[in-house]
Amino acid sequence: MADALSKHDEDMEALILRSQTAWDKALLSAKILAVAGSRIGGIHLRCRASPVRNAFLSHLQHLSGMEKKWIRINPQISSSRLCGGLDISATAKAGYPVCENGVLHQVNEGTLVIALAEKLEASTAAIISRSMDTGQCANMYAGAGTQPARFTVIAIDEGLDSSETIPPALNDRLGLVVDLNEVAWHHTAIPPEEPNITHWSMCEDAEVSPQTLELFATLTGAFPGNSMRALLHLVTVAKTVAALDGKKTVEASHAATAIALCLGFLPQLIEQAEENNDPASKSSSDDPVQDSLQPQSEKDRQEPDKRGPDDEDSKNQLDLQQLLDMAVEKQKASDLSGLNMATAATTRDSRASSGKSGMAKSGARRGRPLGMVNIPPYPDARPDIAATIRTAAPWQNLRKNKAVVADTGTTRRLSIFTSDFRYKRYKHATRSAAIFVVDASGSTALERLGETKGAIELLLANCYIRRDEVSLITFRDVAAEITLEPTRSLVRAKRALSEMAGGGPTPLASAMKLAFQTALNVRRKGYTPVIVLLTDGSGNIDLGGQPNRKTAAQDTDILARQISMAGIKSICIDVARRPRQAVVELANTMGAEYCALPNANATNMSQLVNRHMENSKT
Amino acid sequence: MSKPFPFSAIVGQDEMKRALLLAAVDPSLGGVLVFGDRGTGKSTAVRGLAELLPKIEVRKGCRFNCEPDKPAACCPVCNVGKGLKLPEKTQMVTPIVDLPLGTTEDRVCGALDLEKALLSGEKAFEPGLLAKAHRGFLYIDEVNLLEDHMVDLLLDVAASGVNVVEREGLSIRHPARFVLVGSGNPEEGDLRPQLLDRFGLSVEVGSPKDIGERVEVLRRRDAFERDQDAFVEQWKKRDAGIRSRINAAKRLMPTMEMPDNLLEKISRICLHLGIDGLRGELTLMRSARASAALGGRRKITLEDIVSVASMALRHRLRRDPLEEAGSTVRIEKALGELGHG
Numbered sequence: 037m038a039d040a041l042s043k044h045d046e047d048m049e050a051l052i053l054r055s056q057t058a059w060d061k062a063l064l065s066a067k068i069l070a071v072a073g074s075r076i077g078g079i080h081l082r083c084r085a086s087p088v089r090n091a092f093l094s095h096l097q098h099l100s101g102m103e104k105k106w107i108r109i110n111p112q113i114s115s116s117r118l119c120g121g122l123d124i125s126a127t128a129k130a131g132y133p134v135c136e137n138g139v140l141h142q143v144n145e146g147t148l149v150i151a152l153a154e155k156l157e158a159s160t161a162a163i164i165s166r167s168m169d170t171g172q173c174a175n176m177y178a179g180a181g182t183q184p185a186r187f188t189v190i191a192i193d194e195g196l197d198s199s200e201t202i203p204p205a206l207n208d209r210l211g212l213v214v215d216l217n218e219v220a221w222h223h224t225a226i227p228p229e230e231p232n233i234t235h236w237s238m239c240e241d242a243e244v245s246p247q248t249l250e251l252f253a254t255l256t257g258a259f260p261g262n263s264m265r266a267l268l269h270l271v272t273v274a275k276t277v278a279a280l281d282g283k284k285t286v287e288a289s290h291a292a293t294a295i296a297l298c299l300g301f302l303p304q305l306i307e308q309a310e311e312n313n314d315p316a317s318k319s320s321s322d323d324p325v326q327d328s329l330q331p332q333s334e335k336d337r338q339e340p341d342k343r344g345p346d347d348e349d350s351k352n353q354l355d356l357q358q359l360l361d362m363a364v365e366k367q368k369a370s371d372l373s374g375l376n377m378a379t380a381a382t383t384r385d386s387r388a389s390s391g392k393s394g395m396a397k398s399g400a401r402r403g404r405p406l407g408m409v410n411i412p413p414y415p416d417a418r419p420d421i422a423a424t425i426r427t428a429a430p431w432q433n434l435r436k437n438k439a440v441v442a443d444t445g446t447t448r449r450l451s452i453f454t455s456d457f458r459y460k461r462y463k464h465a466t467r468s469a470a471i472f473v474v475d476a477s478g479s480t481a482l483e484r485l486g487e488t489k490g491a492i493e494l495l496l497a498n499c500y501i502r503r504d505e506v507s508l509i510t511f512r513d514v515a516a517e518i519t520l521e522p523t524r525s526l527v528r529a530k531r532a533l534s535e536m537a538g539g540g541p542t543p544l545a546s547a548m549k550l551a552f553q554t555a556l557n558v559r560r561k562g563y564t565p566v567i568v569l570l571t572d573g574s575g576n577i578d579l580g581g582q583p584n585r586k587t588a589a590q591d592t593d594i595l596a597r598q599i600s601m602a603g604i605k606s607i608c609i610d611v612a613r614r615p616r617q618a619v620v621e622l623a624n625t626m627g628a629e630y631c632a633l634p635n636a637n638a639t640n641m642s643q644l645v646n647r648h649m650e651n652s653k654t
Numbered sequence: 655m656s657k658p659f660p661f662s663a664i665v666g667q668d669e670m671k672r673a674l675l676l677a678a679v680d681p682s683l684g685g686v687l688v689f690g691d692r693g694t695g696k697s698t699a700v701r702g703l704a705e706l707l708p709k710i711e712v713r714k715g716c717r718f719n720c721e722p723d724k725p726a727a728c729c730p731v732c733n734v735g736k737g738l739k740l741p742e743k744t745q746m747v748t749p750i751v752d753l754p755l756g757t758t759e760d761r762v763c764g765a766l767d768l769e770k771a772l773l774s775g776e777k778a779f780e781p782g783l784l785a786k787a788h789r790g791f792l793y794i795d796e797v798n799l800l801e802d803h804m805v806d807l808l809l810d811v812a813a814s815g816v817n818v819v820e821r822e823g824l825s826i827r828h829p830a831r832f833v834l835v836g837s838g839n840p841e842e843g844d845l846r847p848q849l850l851d852r853f854g855l856s857v858e859v860g861s862p863k864d865i866g867e868r869v870e871v872l873r874r875r876d877a878f879e880r881d882q883d884a885f886v887e888q889w890k891k892r893d894a895g896i897r898s899r900i901n902a903a904k905r906l907m908p909t910m911e912m913p914d915n916l917l918e919k920i921s922r923i924c925l926h927l928g929i930d931g932l933r934g935e936l937t938l939m940r941s942a943r944a945s946a947a948l949g950g951r952r953k954i955t956l957e958d959i960v961s962v963a964s965m966a967l968r969h970r971l972r973r974d975p976l977e978e979a980g981s982t983v984r985i986e987k988a989l990g991e992l993g994h995g
Contacts, residue, residue: 075879115754115755115757115758116758119754158755158796158799159755159796159799159801162754162755162795162796162799163754163755166697166752166754166795169697170701174752174754176757176758176761204692204839205692205796208692208693240880246869249869249872250865250869252872253865253868253869253872254865256868257861257863257865257868263691263692263693263694263861264693264694264695264861264862264868264871265692265693266693267868267871267872268872268875271872271876418758418760421766525840527840
């Protein structure tokens with residue numbers, strides 16, 4: 037009992053420490069942003085709505101200067117609002133073109149806060165990124181030209197997990213990552229204001245040793261997509277940390293802090309073990325933030341004399357290996373909380389999906405004209421002039437008197453009200469998404485997986501034309517997993533498919549559940565899902581992950597019914613040597629087409645699925 | 655206003671820089687597609703290129719970038735009534751026009767001039783980005799994310815060099831010949847095959863793997879950010895060198911000699927790789943010619959062809975999804991089999 041209690045206390049201690057560390061890190065990031073500004077792009081803030089987040093944001097705003105612009109946008113913002121364009125209502129009123137300034141220009145020299153940034157569409161992100169790169173923004177109205185737009189970005193990411201995050205183009209340009217999800221409310225004390233705010237010119241000249249540069253270069257190179265921007269950000273942050281610390285050169289501790297802030301993992305310098313036992317060094321620190329982040333780095337500061345240049349070199353080498361290991365681990369865990377790298381690219385589609393669902397609602401921009409509507413079918417839609425005038429025409433006699441009153445004396449040739457605007461609506465062929473659910477258990481798994489891979493690649497090769505997507509769910513051992521998120525990219529599919537494992541028991545129920553969820557997700561995006569289930573028998577693992585044939589069968593049955601009820605089209609391919617009754621029954625319950633393909637090969641499988649995807653569109 | 659990063663100061667990425675220079679020498683090549691990782695200097699190179707290009711001659715106030723001797727029929731500035739004087743000619747920097755992703759159709763191909771329509775009831779045409787890019791470059795970042803209706807628009811113009819506007823009672827056609835430069839990250843989605851085919855050259859870029867190179871990138875970037883003017887001044891000479899090379903190559907172009915046996919070689923390479931259509935052969939020939947001209951030679955050699963084969967043909971190979979080897983490897987293999995590798 038006592039043991040359990042102390043264990044609990046230990047956990048609590050750890051949580052409190054983590055919360056405090058995360059908050060200190062956030063405060064330091066805020067300080068750095070205030071100093072370095074647009075040089076490090078901004079902050080990728082991972083946090084859901086909470087008082088902690090509000091406290092942090094108001095602190096940021098305070099640091100950036102209350103007189104500076106602070107504009108908050110939502111992800112649905114249209115490109116004409118971002119870049120500025122013709123103000124239609126003002127233009128119609130004035131009788132000459134009135135151009136409105138875009139948000140990006142309005143926020144010049146200030147801070148752009150993007151709420152719900154995980155819902156941002158790639159194209160919107162591209163517009164923002166371009167302004168971040170060039171410091172300019174091209175107004176959509178040709179007469180206005182380009183306007184200065186230099187700003188820092190705070191992207192608030194409320195994504196639940198790693199599959200939901202901000203667009204990679206934006207992610208790559210934001211130097212700092214702050215995660216407030218672990219911060220407890222009582223830790224959010226704002227430190228007293230410091231009178232002498234460090235200026236960037238003091239940081240600029242901080243010296244970075246060639247070894248440190250090399251270390252940074254190697255470290256950022258270890259991430260997929262090894263972006264050069266991450267490297268630039270790392271150096272900028274390290275310099276700022278050194279300057280904030282009052283030093284002229286970037287020391288190992290500063291470098292470590294920079295890595296923690298930019299890449300999201302805390303490097304452990306090698307002296308850590310001895311250092312933690314030395315309470316004196318901890319209390320002697322004058323900077324609490326540095327301390328809590330880098331207790332282990334004290335030694336570097338206290339004993340710089342003992343360390344020869346050779347020693348320094350060897351330490352860096354050791355560090356590097358360790359850091360690289362950590363980087364690899366980080367990727368394996370696919371924990372994106374701090375990864376400011378292109379790893380995010382692998383999850384782009386699932387993220388873009390959230391944006392796309394909006395698009396499905398707002399209608400297609402091309403295709404067969406469907407007729408006129410009085411609300412814009414998508415943001416930025418241009419009114420159809422002929423239809424608008426036609427709508428307004430019958431009312432002209434009635435409106436004549438009003439027009440004279442409103443418009444100081446002069447009569448207008450036409451008086452058009454907002455309610456007269458008409459927009460063209462289009463219908464575009466719907467797209468479908470094939471969700472392959474593949475049994476990766478047992479001995480025939482490898483062969484079957486190979487053929488399925490082939491089928492997926494063949495489908496992807498010609499699905500561009502139809503805007504179709506393909507996804508893959510494999511199941512083995514205790515649970516099913518999404519091997520390939522719904523995608524249209526052959527490049528991505530190849531990468532995901534190259535690392536699949538086979539063997540183990542059959543968690544069919546778990547696979548069905550995942551397939552059902554995925555199907556509902558893609559349907560929400562505006563696609564028509566088609567589930568393709570490849571199996572050779574019944575499951576022997578239930579939803580809870582326990583090996584129990586009876587409950588497994590019950591779970592499978594319930595899910596099959598749900599799929600059938602939801603009206604999701606499905607195909608059940610029996611790949612057993614001899615067709616089995618269980619698969620036929622499952623197909624019946626699911627309302628799926630049953631198909632025995634004992635020698636399923638890539639070509640005929642892709643043809644079968646292709647036919648169904650075509651049919652599902654009608 | 656901040657200056658663009660000098661083209662010559664970009665570390666590495668030789669293939670990309672070379673492809674852009676080739677396209678600058680011969681605009682009829684059909685543009686460059688740059689595909690690869692983020693943060694590899696794709697946009698930087700294109701923006702830097704603007705500084706290197708020779709100036710073009712236009713009439714003052716012309717919004718269609720008309721050639722002074724061959725004006726577009728719809729240009730009100732270059733076509734004046736009888737007895738009236740034409741505006742004078744001026745030199746203008748070669749336009750590099752950015753096509754932003756979220757842009758509208760009106761902005762790209764031009765639309766009814768609202769100011770004139772509202773003020774004087776006059777039906778006038780407001781030229782769009784395509785007119786602005788005439789005789790220059792049209793740059794599309796994240797070209798693979800471009801909306802379908804925009805791709806539809808571009809496909810036709812890029813092929814024909816004429817922008818046809820039929821909307822809102824307007825019926826206008828004006829020349830729009832530009833070098834299409836696109837960049838993107840293939841992980842985020844593929845490019846539509848039809849648009850892919852419109853690009854003459856295609857290069858793949860990656861971040862430098864070499865630590866020394868990465869550190870050098872950092873150093874130059876840092877120097878640039880500290881003092882832009884000094885940095886640009888420092889690289890001015892090299893940029894000027896490249897500029898004079900482009901100019902010299904452009905002058906050489908009309909007199910280039912292509913030996914018959916090399917033409918045959920080009921056909922053989924394309925046949926061996928199973929490339930459909932003549933566009934591949936044509937591009938390979940033109941890029942080899944531009945490559946020789948860039949080298950200051952009047953005569954094209956086999957080395958020219960081999961050096962540009964990958965970028966001219968990479969995106970034209972029939973895509974076999976079950977083939978593991980990348981396109982570059984396949985081209986190199988084919989060249990090797992033909993004894994030119």
